[in-house]
Amino acid sequence: MSRMYRRIIFYKKTNTFYMKKFAKIILFLFLLLFILCAAGVIYYHVVTMNAKLDESKLISVSDSTEFYDLNGKNMGSYVKNGKKTSIETIPSYTLNAFIAIEDKNFYKHNGIDYKGILRATIKDLMSFSFKEGGSTISQQLIKNTQLSGEKTIKRKLTEIRLTGKLEQKYSKKEILEYYLNTVYFGKSYYGIENAAQGYFDKKTENLTVNESAVLAAIVKSPNYYTSESNGEKLLSRRNLVLEKMFEQDYIKGYELNKLKNEKLKINYSKSSDKNSPYISLCLTELSEYCYVNPYELKNAHVYTYFEESDQKKLLAALNNSGGSYTGNGVLMKDKNHISAFYSPYPSSVCQPGSTIKPLAVYSPSLEENLINENTIINDEKTEFSGYKPKNYSNRYYGRISAKTALSKSLNIPAVKLLNSLGIDKSEKYLKRLGINLSDDEKGLSLALGGMKNGFTLTDLTSFYGIYRSGGIYYKPSAIRKVVSKSGRVLYSSNFYGRRVFSDATAYLTADMLSESVKSGTSSKLNSDKFTLYAKTGTVGSENGNTAAYSVSFTNNETLGIRLNNADNSYLPSFVTGSSAPTEAAAEFWNSYLKTSDTEIKMPGSVKEAYIDKDEYLNNGKFLLADDYAPESTKIRMLFDKKFLPTEKSPKYSSPEISDVEFYYKDSVVKIKITALKNVYSKIYRNGEEVYDTAAGNVFYDYNANTDETYIYEAVPYFFNGEKTIVGKKVVLGKIKTQKRDIA
Secondary structure, X not given: OOHHHHHHHHHHHHHHHHHHHHHHHHHHHHHHHHHHHHHHHHHHHHHHOOOOOOHHHHHOOEEEEEEEOOOOOEEEEEEEEOOOOOHHHOOHHHHHHHHHHHOOOOOOOOOOOHHHHHHHHHHHHXXXXXXXXXXXXXXXXXXXXXXXXXXXXXXXXXXXXXXXXXXXXXXXXXXXXXXXXXXXXXXOOEOHHHHHHHHHOOOHHHOOHHHHHHHHHHOOOHHHHOOHHHHHHHHHHHHHHHHHHHHOOOXXXXXXXXXXXXXXXXXXXXXOOOOOHHHHHHHHHHHHOOOOOHHHHOXXXXXXXXXXXXXXXXXXXXXXXXXXXXXXXXXXXXXXXXXXXXXXXXXXXXXXXXXXXXXHHHHXXXXXXXXXXXXXEEEOOOOEOOEOOOOHHHOOOEEEEHHHHHHOOOHHHHHHHHHHHOHHHHHHHHHHOOOOOOHHXXXXXXXXXXXXXXXXXXXXXXXXXXXXOOOEEOXXXXXXXXXXXXXXXXXXXOOOOEEOOOHHHHHHHHHHHHHHHHHOOOHHHOXXXXXXXXXXXXXXXXXXXXXXXXXXXXXXXXXXXEEEOOOOOOOOOOOOOOOHHHHHHHHHHHHHOOOOOOOOOOOOOEEEEEEEHHHHHHHOOOOEOOOOOOHHHEEEEEEEHHHOOOOEOOOOOOOOEEEEEEEEEOOEEEXXXXXOOOEEEEEEEOOEEEEEHHHOOEEEEOOOOOOOEEEEEEEEEEEOOOOEEEOOOEEEEEEEOOOOOOO
């Protein structure tokens, strides 16, 4: 047998061996797959065998939520009797909008769109994300009404089982009606009829194509798309809904272009309840910040930071503020936990006026070492490239400190500082507070509160919390936790703080705001019983004021008061931030505070230093006072330790003569010496002491002999009560006396 033949036989045997081995592996894998599938089917039937479709939940649009205060006392209920609508009254284009964006194969599948799930999975894998959905309208209805928000395999399998039961029992028409009557649209609106009336003030049957597209856009992420700050994102998604309607032949091409060009018109601020303002605030928080399944919030228990005694004091202060205008107030403690709140319109926003000055101008300027508390600013009429701001009452103070400028809420210094700081740096710190400026807000008028919309009183008050928390911002919260009907904790308030400024900047800004209470626009809050820090603000024009603020705080609480009219009409001419709002704040603090321990403790990052008074007042320089300087020549100031002055004045440790007048006439020498206060000089004539300026700074020498040469010198000195410090000898002058004529 040849070698070649033997080799062929060997290869055949080897291939046969490997083919058999491969076949066994394939058989094993198929068997394993079969076992896994069988196990999966068995597991599916076991975990879902008790799954029952609760038909009552498919048509229920009512719920009752109980609210509890800080001590666990029931403070009220929120009962929502939702409105239902028949599918027969819903416009066809409204139905088509939801089908186009949520489930284009709704009429083709039996509840589960396997092609849709596969398509979404492939997209997720290709984009390395998990954003694509695959749930049909039938599945969404089951999730929204029958199941908890837990993300487990058991819950998903139960969803599939119940979806099958749903499809077997109800027609597509019925399923779509149930879905639209129970789906969540944000702002506590469950069901399309509630959403239509809440967002557009009309019944579902009167919705336009565009309004239908907006509602269909919202359901993907209700809390996100119904936040006023995300209006552009909602507009973009509305346009996506319209494009999907066009792709699926629900609208024509010319209709698409016309509809996409229509502006977004939606009522963001209308409240969906008529309960107490604090509960209304909680409902807003639930819809915007509590990231839980909104369907699980039905019949839940909400535990809050509400304190009845605080609420009573706040309401009393607001009621006594007088006038026909609306009083709004909020009290926050600790990490911006809201213990009291009142506002007929919890989500209404107003421009901040001068309350923005510390946040956008003074604190950033301190942080960037552009200023310290006592930096001199020239308060005078100034034009900034065509922009001509004015001080209140058109009054100007000349050279003043930054601290005084803020305490008096002067406009010119604030604009000057923002101009030097730069809008970009101010914006950097505002972003840390969650404040995003639009392009038309990025101007020097920002220093005076010139903003397009502004803030809710809750948000504005929470910003000031950074000054008592060492520069760290905490999102305001009225809710401690939310517990479902079954006892499961759905949400627990645990907002992490975000650093905005250093603790030094926070303390120094607070110190500046204490001056506002002592001698500035918040002086009506001044008390010898406790320490307060405050800022006022007034919004208006030459025609009148539309809002007035007082934001004040201690080391543990922040109080915000705003007076305005709901229709933004003018307030009485006498109402400014320093009047009625500050008076209301004063009444509150006087009834609320039971301790004098309200002062914010100075952090180690802030150091006190004594500055040379003369150099500061005359030249605006920050020189450390001489070690031997008298108390009357020093000013105590506070500095960020990083920016503490290092240069020291030598005025008293090396006393000097600042000016000398010396002349000789008619046999008399006159010497006048000028020096710092408490610095004197000993005058010497040819080395012999002849005078001490402690007796007066002018010396007349009548005792000079004729026809002699004299050298006059002086040695400056300073006596600090214990020690005499001597300066350098100075030659004052040299004379040759006249020779006397002999007759």
